[in-house]
Amino acid sequence: MIVAAGVREETRARYPDEDGYVERDGVRVYYEVYGDAPTTFLLFPTSPISHSRLWKAQIPDLSRHFRVLTFDPRGNGRSDRPGSPEAYSYWEYVADGRAVLEATGTEEALLAGLCDGGGWALALAATHPAAALGVFAIAPLVPRLTPPHPNYLLYPPDVPLDTDEGWAKCNVHYWRRDYRGFLEFFFAQQLPEPHSTKQIEDCVRWGLDGGAESLVLADQEAPSPWASEEDARALCSRVRCPVLVVHGDLDACQTRERATAVAELTRGRLVALEGAGHLPQARHPVQVNGLLREFGESVAPPVPKVRTWTRALNRRRRALYVSSPIGLGHARRDVAIAKELRKLHPDLEIDWLAQHPVTAVLEAEGERIHPASALLANESAHIESESAEHDLHAFQAIRRMDEILVANFMVFFDVVREEPYDLWIGDEAWEVDYYLHENPELKSSAYVWLTDFVGWLPMEDGGERESFVTTDYNAEMIEHIARFPRIRDRAVFVGNPDDVVPDSFGAELPGIRDWTEQHYDFAGYVTGFEPVADREKLRHELGYGPGEQVCIVTVGGSGVGAHLLRRVVAALPEARRHVPALRMIVVAGPRIDPASLPQHDGLEVRAYVHDLYRHLAACDLAIVQGGLTTAMELTANRRPFLYFPLRHHFEQNFHVRHRLQRYGAGRCMDFETDGPSEIAAAIAEEIGREVDYRPVETDGAARAAKLIAELL
């Protein structure tokens, strides 16, 4: 298995409110503080094989209910990497945890830890009972309490071996020779659940942040904390606070016997996860988050508040609409569908769980935005941060959003747990769809899934690895639907069967078209507006003269498009030679400074254009990126246009392009090869051309609403 190297830290769903260092004996340990709830959770790190990011799927949710402290272990993350084995002893980590509590003015806390961290949490609770409200230990490592996992007895860890096969990699000589090789092997063992590529990549990257020497010192050379099984048992027996032990039966690091022993000796409770490995907090985050919250609230009950439950027949009919913010286009189609839905069910109340920029459209339409929307982690900022010059690796950007997705699922789940809805509608609400299939017992309402594309597709230059990973993602989705057909009560494809790409989901997987036809209903395309009836009148209203040849250049609301704007502007002089009446209007959008673009005769640069879709309907030519919404608006209004799919954007390069070809719409351009001359020539050929596009249906919203309304 090849693990792609990630350099930059992914966008977090939640950044710390405070951070700092504690120093003991010259060793600096980095900590972070999240939230200000009255009860604190201290999340211990584990050995320097990882660092505090291992809790990334917990922090955003947990910090909405508790104050959360994390710290990096000495030997990894932003903490120091001291050079002596003594500095890595078990008790040093315990003392670091205590120092973080003191430095943050925390008298007592719920202590949580994984593997080594679970052991350290128990040791802190045993030796400083006043500091421990409870211990939540995932696969706790308590040395000598029980025999180690048999995997660790296969080979000696410190003797040079004549093999690197399997667990022989768990050897200091191999670590020093090929630490990445060890990490890839080790975490593949610890994440044995199928479809764990992202979690494995994360763990490998965090391991590489520390390096082999830290692990050698901490894991092999540091002094033992105690001498015997009796000492280990005595330590556990001293723990007086409530204890919850979580253990996956496929754990390849810590045994069930050890987890059971910890639970028994501490008079704690054991939660057994079946089919789970050593890192359930990463692979089963919704389950672990629920356990953490439940445990925390059992020890420190929240202040009681008034709750209301409404008798079933007294309830108003209500739907929760979750609209993806990636690509503004969904907002208008979702509003259109909601309006049609209200025609069929006039008593229906719709709440929206959405974020900017979708909320801007919803507010303008007078829709009710659920207040919990403010708790959502920002997806569009992440997508923007993942983009480069006319380049957005959309698949990787969504993969690298896993922390944000689980954080936002937890917000969704908190909302629907408190308020019963009759229907959940998710328009490309990836977090809702994915985690409902991963946690099917949480579904408590009818649920409709909407999308305008099916299938993750690899880019050619992504090589074998990208092909492997997209196939794996498709396979998981197909298995989800096959195993839990009851989750999606309706799956609505925004388009027609012919819009589905003819590709395969990947090796040994079905064809996308066949599978989609079997598993989806088709609503036709939903533009969210009525096509313009009288274009001449509209042109007049917008101030476009009869002799003018108007070309609108727009790249959406993000900063990704600045390079395309510059190149199109550079084509203007030559284009004007071909088309003397050319009037070019460049819409810079909120993220691009209009002053940063050069001036030319016949060029107008505007920061913002109200009702842009009306200008697009009136123009003689548009130049756009490869996003579906704008391209389909132009198609519906039968305008000629040039479109430049973003590089590495599989949806724009494959799915959208396929659909536009079916409509016979637009001229696909290539940002790699098409310079100002090619653009000028294309402008001249296309501008004002009569098009013969396949007509775009105008009843898509009504058809989608009808499919949804049957569930109410």
Next chain:
Amino acid sequence: MAVELTAPPPEQTRALYPDESGYVERDGVELHWEVYGSGEPTVFLLPTWSIIHSRHWKMQIPYLARHCRVLTFDGRGNGRSDRPETGYEEQEFAADAITVMDATATERAVLVSLSLGAQRALLLAGEHSERIDGAVFICPAVPLGEPLPERTRYSWEEELDTDEGWAKYNRWYWLRDYPGFLEFFFSQMFTEAHSTKPIEDCVGWGLETTPETLVATQNGILDEGHIRELCRQASCPILVIQGTGDAITGSGRGVALAEETGGELVLLEGSGHGPHVRDPVHVNLLLREFLASLPRRPA
């Protein structure tokens, strides 16, 4: 639509029969108690106004008994307990409850009460706090908050020239047309649509006692000052479950009790005065959740 019951029907098949039952005597009054299930804690389902008896907990007992020990008894004046001519003061019900706890070796318990049962529950939680680990009040009848205006309009004591509506809550009417009163009262208890069966059940249980007995129960209610004092004394965790459509006491009573005790309040939108009967699944889950939230006592 009249219920048309004139005599109590035979008891229906129960979902669960008691593991133990018996009688205990206090001051010459025999009290019938039942124990279901075993383990910790004991949930003590208290009697309410003697217009009905312990069978009104029938939707709770089988479920709760799978998770803990359940203790019930028939309040004096109905069910299998005696119907003395006098002695229906709240203090008597509280003393009966303690006697039943002693007779069943129940050192401590979590109380669940309905309506008037709130008064004896407060006496127990306030004056025997060492034996009470928690208390749930369903639609409590306590003189806190605002009463329903229609219930202050007519005298209970004096003979009236009308039988309309709450004018039926009158001793003369009770003695004249007891089934008529029962049907009226329980139609007010269950304001939810489609409540024929709960109303029939309650009318049947009401027919097991006499209007004379109910008249005798009208003297022993605690006053507001005493209730507030008990609220201050009660130190255990408290949950109040209150229907917003409660036509017997109004929802203000429960809201006020939650405020006065600092307890948790769950409002049931659209529910009447007997949500444990009419929405038993939700109330059962609330009870279980409350039990799970109680601090575990050291073994």
